[in-house]
Amino acid sequence: MHWFDKYLGKYNLPERWVSLDYNELFLDPILTDITFVHEISHSILTSQTDFGLATDVIFRIKDNYSKISQNEVEKILNLLYQAQVEVQEGFATFREISRLRYLKGQEYVKEWIPRNLPDEYKIYLSPLSFIFELPQEYIDAFLTKVSRMSMETGIRKVIKKKKLMNDIGEFSDYIKNDDNNPNARLQKFCSVLKNKPYLLIKENKILSEECGVILHEPATKGEVADFLTYISSLTNKPQKFYPEQIGKALTEEDAFKQASDNVIVANLNLNLAEEGKVFFNLDDFMTHANDLEIISINLHNKDWNLRSQIKPLIGEEPEIAIIGLNKKDEKFLTITSKERAEIIINSELKDITLFVKWGGYDPFKNKLIWSDNVRIPELVVYNTIKPLQERIYQLMELDNIFSHHHLSISKEHPFHTLFLKINDIQAFHVVNCFGNKEIIETIKILGSKTKVITSEELIKDKRHINNLMSFWMRMPWEVDWIGTALNGKKILYRD
Numbered sequence: 001m002h003w004f005d006k007y008l009g010k011y012n013l014p015e016r017w018v019s020l021d022y023n024e025l026f027l028d029p030i031l032t033d034i035t036f037v038h039e040i041s042h043s044i045l046t047s048q049t050d051f052g053l054a055t056d057v058i059f060r061i062k063d064n065y066s067k068i069s070q071n072e073v074e075k076i077l078n079l080l081y082q083a084q085v086e087v088q089e090g091f092a093t094f095r096e097i098s099r100l101r102y103l104k105g106q107e108y109v110k111e112w113i114p115r116n117l118p119d120e121y122k123i124y125l126s127p128l129s130f131i132f133e134l135p136q137e138y139i140d141a142f143l144t145k146v147s148r149m150s151m152e153t154g155i156r157k158v159i160k161k162k163k164l165m166n167d168i169g170e171f172s173d174y175i176k177n178d179d180n181n182p183n184a185r186l187q188k189f190c191s192v193l194k195n196k197p198y199l200l201i202k203e204n205k206i207l208s209e210e211c212g213v214i215l216h217e218p219a220t221k222g223e224v225a226d227f228l229t230y231i232s233s234l235t236n237k238p239q240k241f242y243p244e245q246i247g248k249a250l251t252e253e254d255a256f257k258q259a260s261d262n263v264i265v266a267n268l269n270l271n272l273a274e275e276g277k278v279f280f281n282l283d284d285f286m287t288h289a290n291d292l293e294i295i296s297i298n299l300h301n302k303d304w305n306l307r308s309q310i311k312p313l314i315g316e317e318p319e320i321a322i323i324g325l326n327k328k329d330e331k332f333l334t335i336t337s338k339e340r341a342e343i344i345i346n347s348e349l350k351d352i353t354l355f356v357k358w359g360g361y362d363p364f365k366n367k368l369i370w371s372d373n374v375r376i377p378e379l380v381v382y383n384t385i386k387p388l389q390e391r392i393y394q395l396m397e398l399d400n401i402f403s404h405h406h407l408s409i410s411k412e413h414p415f416h417t418l419f420l421k422i423n424d425i426q427a428f429h430v431v432n433c434f435g436n437k438e439i440i441e442t443i444k445i446l447g448s449k450t451k452v453i454t455s456e457e458l459i460k461d462k463r464h465i466n467n468l469m470s471f472w473m474r475m476p477w478e479v480d481w482i483g484t485a486l487n488g489k490k491i492l493y494r495d
Contacts, residue, residue, distance in 0.1 A: 007268045009035040011042035017383070018043060018259055020434060021268035022415065022473035029413040030103060036263070036414070036434060037099045041092035043259035045084075047250055049151035050219060051182050054159065055080045057231055067234040072168050079175045084151065086183040089124040091147045093117075097125065098139070101132070127190050134197050141200040142193075144252075149208060150186040153179075154216035156227040165234055179214050188213050221246040264383045265415055265432035267474040272323065276331040280313040285334035286348060291326040293477070294353040294467040297341065298323075299360055299370050310335060320370070324352075325470070327477045342373050353467040355379045358387055358429070363395060363422055378464040381472060382431040385438045388420070391429075392445060395422060402446050405453040406439050407485060418442060419453060419465070428461065430468060455486045466494065 008031070010019045018039040025032040046052035058076065065073050097117075101109050113122070131142045158164065158180070164171040178184035192211040193199060199207045208215040219227070221243040228241040250258065279285040298321045300307065310318040320341035324332045336344075345354065354377040360369055361380045368374050382388045392402075405419040416436045420429040433439055443450065458465070462482040469481040483492040 009039040010268055011039045011046075017262040017264055019264040019266065019268050020415075022265055022432065023267065023475055024269070026409055026413070026415060026473075026475075029410070030100070032414055032434075033103065034096045034099045038092045038096040040256060040259050041095045042088055044252060044255045045088055045091065045147060045151060047255045047258065048252060049148055050216065051080075051084055051151040051153050051155050054155045054227070055084070057228065058165075061231070061235060064235045064237075066236045068165060075168055076165065076171055079172055082183075083175050084182040086124060086127075087147065087150045087186050089121065090128050090186065091143070093121045093125045094128050094131070095143065097132075098143075106132075127187065130190075130194055131197075134200075138197055138200045145200065145204060145207065146186065146189050146193075149204065149213065149215065150182045150189065152216050152218070153182060153185070154214075154219075155180065156219050157223050160223075160227045160230040163230065165231070185213050218249065260434070261386060261438075262384055263434045265434055266383070266472055269474060272331060272333060276323070276333045279332065279334045280310075282314070282334055282336045282340060282344070285322070285324070285332055286344065288324060288326070288330075288332050289344075289348045289352075292324040292332075292349070292352050293327055294325050294355055294471050295345075295349055296323040296355040296471070297321065297345070297360070297368075298357070300335070316340070329470070329477060338370055342371055345374050350375065353378050353464045355381060355468065355471065358382045358391075361427070363391055363427075363429075364398070366425055366427075376425065377427055378461070379468050380427050380429045381468070382429065385418070385431045385433055385442060388418075388429060388431050389438075389442055389445065392420075392442065396446075396449060400449070402450040403453045404443060404446065404450050405458055406436070406443065408436065409485070419458070421453065426461075428464070428468075430472075432473070458482060459486070 007021055008024050009021065011017075012019065018036070020032065020035060020039070025035060046056055058080065062073055062077060097109060097113070100112065104112075113125075117125070128142075131139055134142075158174065162170065162174070164174055174180050178188070189211045196210065199210050202210075205215060224246045225241040225243050229239070232239040232241070300319055300321060304318070307318055314335060316337040318335045319338045321333070321335045322341065324334075354375065356368065356377045356379070358380055361367075361377060362369050363380075366376060368377070395402075400422055401424075403421045403424065407417045407419065409415050414435050416433045416439050418431050418433065418439045421427070422429070459482060462480065465482050466480060469475040470477045475481055478493055480492040480494045484490070
């Protein structure tokens, strides 16, 4: 979802995660709630419908096609996107506004939409808005029936049968046909339902026939296997799929849970490509070392596709990418070898907050995965809580002890953060969550093996946690966020 010049939320198609921007949403729990609903809607339409699942598969391996050109791949992806954008954004916005009506009432919504909903989304919502005037039974039927039937086009059967991926012209003709185009199918539904809303509570067959929309039955496991086999044949690693390999289709409840389990609450608007200054010479990067507050490091393995291009520019193996930020929110990027990274992180950068993602740190050996010598990071950050829970189960088997702190913005706001330490080692394991349910479950898992990190203990490490807030959550650098959260009455500033 794009809101003015900043993202509030986003649905990532290839990896099926929903992301919410901490900074844009932390002051408004209602906006956070409805943004979540909007993005979850995309997830459900993608994972629950024929057209959505076809798009998911084709998009997921977009960099792996070898039998069709990259230019043709981009055209196909654009055709798929354009053909469903009115359905995706229309229903996502409809669900969002429905949620807002439930929370605040119809009169509030009437005032809110003109002031707050961007013009683009008003356009998507407009053809569907007449549904709001109908009884709730009709609204529920519209959300479940029409959204699915608009996207249930039979595309996976046809793509394989006609080998549409091999001919961009045929693919385009197919997608532009009203019977195969989700946007056009939705338009047909709406044009009839405005005058005959009672059709919404009829059987699907009657509803589709009256609206002039072809009704397709869901693809069988055999048809899905054939589709996957065909798509795979266009890559360098073709694979034969069989019906018994195809799992059971997710229910809407399961799809909602799957998406909810993959909500990332972070700095969604971090744009290093445009905002960062890149140094191919490490010495040039180090001229800013004294001003840095936090560094993030990331390992590039030998399969990195830019390796051969970057190596001549830096004169060594491009193995460790380093991002540095200062209190002015200036971002500096460089890449260097493991050996040089070890030296500078342990010397010139030794007093700067070290941030790594969970995949770069081994909690069993208490070291980074690529070095036995680099100092322990202050922050090990997880996108979602599931990987942290998996590590906790493994670590508990080895009789480790833990300490934790559960931090929330306010009683009303759904953003929550869990800070976890293992054996009192300095590294904070940190994850943001939408809602407190999974954090409470995690603390229950730890049981008697964990103790609460007191506010006083948290304050001792507030510099590193404040740096985390400014980098990972895009919060203003000058504020003492930990002090402010614990104070609860006024904003405190850093020393």
